[in-house]
Amino acid sequence: MDTNTDNAGMDYITARLATEGSPALAFGGDYNPEQWPEETWDEDVRLMREAGVNLVSVGIFSWSLLEPSEGVYDFGWLDRILDLLHANGIRVDLANATASPPPWFSHKYPQSLPVTADGVRHSYGSRQAFAASSPDYRRAAAALTEQIAARYKDHPAVVMWHIHNEYGCHNQPDFSDGAAAGFRRWLERRYGGLEDLNAAWGTAFWSQRYSAWDEILPPRTSGTWVNPTQQLDFARYSSDELLECYKAEAAIIRSHSGHPVTTNFMGFNMGLHQPVDYWRWSEEMDVVSNDHYLISEDPRNFQELAATADLTRGWANGKPWLLMEHSTSAVNWQPRNIAKAPGEMLRNSLQHVARGADGALFFQWRASRAGAEKFHSGMLPHAGTDTKVWREVVQLGRALRSLAEVSGSVVTGASGRVDVAILHDTDARWGSELDSHPSIDSSNIAETRRWHDAFYRAGIPTDFRRSTDDLSGYRLVVAPMQYLLSDAGVANLAGYAQSGGHLVVSYFSGIVDENDHIRLGSYPGAFSKLLGVQMEEFFPLRAGESVRLSSFGTGTCWQELGKAAGAEVLAAVTEGPAAGSPAVTRHRTGSGRAYYVATSLAPAGMAELLDVVCSDSAVQPLLTGLPADVEVARRSKNGTDWTFFINHGAGEARLDVNGVDLLSGDDTGGALTLAAGGVAVVRSQTSIH
Ligand code: GLA
DSSP states (O other): OOOOOOOOOHHHHHHHHHHHBBBOOOOEEEEEEGGGTTTHHHHHHHHHHHHOEEEEETTTHHHHHSSSSSTBBHHHHHHHHHHHHTTOOOEEEOOOOOOOOOOHHHHHGGGSSOOTTOOOOOSSSSSSOOOTHHHHHHHHHHHHHHHHHHHHHHHHTTTEESSSSSSTTTTTOOSSSSHHHHHHHHHHHHHHHHHHHHHHTTTTTOOOOOGGGGEEEEEEEOOOOOOHHHHHHHHHHHHHHHHHHHHHHHHHHHHOOOOOOOOOOOOOSSSSSSOOOHHHHHOSSSSOOEEOOOOOTTTHHHHHHHHHHHHHHTTTSOEEEEEEEESOOOSSSSSOOOOTTTHHHHHHHHHHHHHTEEEEEESSSSOOOOSSSTSOOOOTTTOOSHHHHHHHHHHHHHHHHHTGGGTEEEEEOOTTOEEEEEOOOOHHHHHSSSSSOOOOOOOOHHHHHHHHHHHHHTTTEEEEEETTSSSSSOEEEEETTBOOOOHHHHHHHHHHTTTTTTEEEEOOOOOOOOOOOOOOSSSSTTHHHHHHHEEEEOOOOOOEEEEEESSSSSSOOOOOOEESSOOEEEEOOSSSTTTSEEEEEEEEEEEEEEEESEEEEEEHHHHHHHHHHHHHHHHHOOSSSSOOEEEEEEETTTTTTEEEEEESSOOEEEEOHHHHHHHHOOOOOOEEETTTOOOEEEEGGGGGO
């Protein structure tokens, strides 16, 4: 296969993992045999077979061993482990090992190390210590990639290529002089001339006008807020610069091999990572793969998992994707790393499969003995095989084998397809996270999760899409805090609503254009007419404050002063300075409807609003009458449905459902009892629902 346009690579992988001719779901994890004496390798592969592991990622952080000094390569150990894995029927996702340059490299080429916004050059000694713009890094990464691809292109164990690792993770955004030069080149391509750049950046403000390209810098630390458009363009540039690294390495691999190429994403990419626009990146992937780690102290972390899995499926264009990493139990990088309760790992892994993953891999196979991640769980724990984790790993391997027939299927909803899309534009998020905004409490991610959570609780599946995507197949589209929208996005959303769609717009959406310039007129500038509202002033609420509404309970975070101009007011603010202003509105536009939600609704009010918009748009839950703690999701293929039931509650759940539970092998006979924390995957014919 040599296409990278349709994310079809997952089918290739499941076919290559086939047992007796039938595609298999991927099961395994990162395997770092170089951290262990070779004597352990035999035990590794024996236990991998015992657990049913069929795919491992090898070599991700091996650069310093594979190239111990410049241009000198040592592939002996890698040859031996790949041969051993092959002899044991275990396939390999082979890394090109470029994620962490060795000390000799950083020592010899110190200019390749990234520089912070404060001008501090980072040292090496952890990982990912490189600047994407560094020609030395790019040359060395290309040379190593060439060696690995040429050597292993025909190795029978290898079925897939793993480029780099989590681009942007622990990889300091680079503000060096090299980045300044790269940024200027990127800006010249974007704007052509300085006048256009000055106009886009609004440099008449605070005397920021540029008269020569050399004057332009990355948004380094300054006295106060740096130009917001400069910050936004720098995020775009930083993502593109890393993408250039990926593309160059992918091109080398593709010149040798037809196996699919991927790099592992990081879900919503929270924390101090470099900005990476996964929508753009996914166009370059043969397989979209993602790493997901639960925030162990989040009481609804399974909902965040569901949202991340749905987002990953969005990047994969609805096709199956690969869960490249998750954890068997605790991680090592949260303030308190809470281990997973018995059964939690199986629920997590199968939640990903329920939402489109064609496999479940972990970081990592054998828990490390040394290094910064020695307290991170693995498939094979420090305490060995007489453990909860190992027994559950073996159980998961068995479960995935019994679910093999699910591979290649797509996620569906009550109508036979997913009817609801939540928009999540990268620029909208980056823009909303800029400084000097009306309220620090307004958060694109939090608002997105609130909407996703409301649909999750209602048992209604959701896709994630971009404002510029074809939305015509969706009955309902939600735009949560889509602060920044391009003209094309605005026109697409208006067209969607006017031609019969149902569009829900939340507060602080459609506020600025792609240069972060206010869309003038009544707020929200992009949608005031479409929504039939004229809002004039934002009235963010104080920390912890809420405001009573005439319907849908209370609002938090935000309210607006304004009036309806054609829209029906479904809820108004009842108190305070914005009393009488609309909080929730509905407006007929063309043959569709557009709704505005000018505050952040609490879950109960959100659920009531969902009843209204779902009834208007004829969106149905997948199943009705389910206990609140039971998550349901469905995958379908060729007239067969697989319905996943995941009980997150502490009590037993009784469900009326027909079909065969693939995990137990039993026919439900019309009624299924799901133990507390239990999972069932029921196969039925599509005609039944
Ligand atoms: C990321 C990385 C892995 C490992 C895990 C730990 O996902 O890709 O190398 O560090 O985090 O959770």
